[in-house]
Amino acid sequence: MAAPSRDTAALRRRSALELAAVVGVALATWALASMLELHESLSAFFQRHEGWQADELAIALGVLAAGLALHALRRRHEAEQALAAEQRALADAARLAERNAELARGLIALQEAEREAIARELHDEMGQAGTALRIETALLRRALAAGDADGAGAAAARADLQAEALLRGVRALLQRLRPVHLDTLGLAASLQDLCDGWQARSGVDCRFHDRADAAAGLAPEVELVVYRVAQEALTNVMRHARARHASVLLAREGTTLALVVEDDGVGLPPEGQRRGLGLLGAGERAAALGGTLALHGAPGAGTRIVLTLPLRQDVARHVLETAS
Template structure:
């Protein structure tokens, strides 16, 4: 086996010199600080360029003192991630430059002990352009979904106020005509037309319900979800229970997003789960709405099956609201869909 050549110790530069060269020449911004109070002990040239501070302005002062943390809680979250037993993770943070402009960075940090003192070593990659592009994409998609919901509501109202009312009036006229027509053949034809009209009315009512739930605007999310359960399970041997633990009125935006997620989850239950019952729990916790849809169906292996269009649709809606989606399932053990949504500001706020 061929041996790897080594540099004789006499010709090897001191480790401190090597470290300093790597530290200074790195294209990634690196900063070293005390974990306890955030005092900056060293920073490389890339960090100085990114923040706009000269090194002499940084050393011996903390990023909080310099006004670089718009939200000090973010530093605490970074420190917790750096101390995590599984090693350093990547955390997205906001930081203010010397001129006050805000930049976004992906921080890879680790807490280490040096001479009995806990030190935080962090490398930062500026991702502001990528972050702002993603924010713009998120904004446009969110506006598109909101416009689509408004259009669905308008169409549902038009159908209810015009088409459904006209068909109902025609049905009443047919019933009066059937009473006036004394011939057996005439009554038979009228009855067939009446059945066709009733079927058309039923399909249109179903369509308008799918477009926009009327009870959501009138009585809120919990009742709208209960009506949805009754509507979807009509004629099926499936029981849907709604547990309402919301402690306050929900903003309209949060309500419609939660409703659409429950609608998708419950549709999946009825189409795939072979369940006998499902529970929908709605709960406000702090500034979040927690939604849980749990069924007692056959379950599945999420890793083996992957995400179908229904789950992808739910995930997209949740991500647009900066929420979280978690799916737990196993063969023969049912499925849980858990969603957490930040409460969107109300129209008044």
């Protein structure tokens, strides 16, 4: 059992002091009454007013005193409970503040890492593609100046290939920053494209299942959270799982949407369900919409990531109207 807090201990000390003061006053009253023989005087007074039953007043006052004592004890117990509840609330608030601070630090670090990765990609891939394109256009100008039609044609063809590679790099970078397919193709097609592209890069089989058209009629903010969680989960599979198969399932039950990403890799470490910064941010995205993000797995048994989101009633109504 935990030791009492300082506030509770102070409350108990004050109660003990008040009780000691009451007992002291009672003893002093008894001593003074003995010296002045107050009982005999009061008895004579009550005897003269027997018609008013004044002699029974002492018993009523005794019952009143006992009731007040019980009331005071109950109030003390309630005050201790209120203090304990307040201290628990303060402790929870402190833990929440620490978690928010940790999350803020993690998200800042994640943002900086993403910026560094984008800068590196711009420098390494697009910078090289731009340099190669400039070289080919210079060769094209020289060939045209020299009247070398074949050389000019070859340089133009190579420049066209470099421009196409540069365009693919820009599109891939834009897809990382904002999934354009969500606006044009919808969530189901975007998740299928995500699985196909991930499979091509990782060499790991990836299957997407949209159970009963669960992706239909979702709000844009819900689509974005679902896509980002699936993206981060597959990224973790590629980095850590050493899996042979992965699956992405989107399902709906009533007004609850569920995204399940599973793999048959090495599973979670034995020390617990540790989340990387990416999944930590994904969990905060889910919490912002009233949902949850859970990790399940054991060493050697694969990993299962489950995102659940409550759907607004207007979204559910839109789905029904679309289906009808």
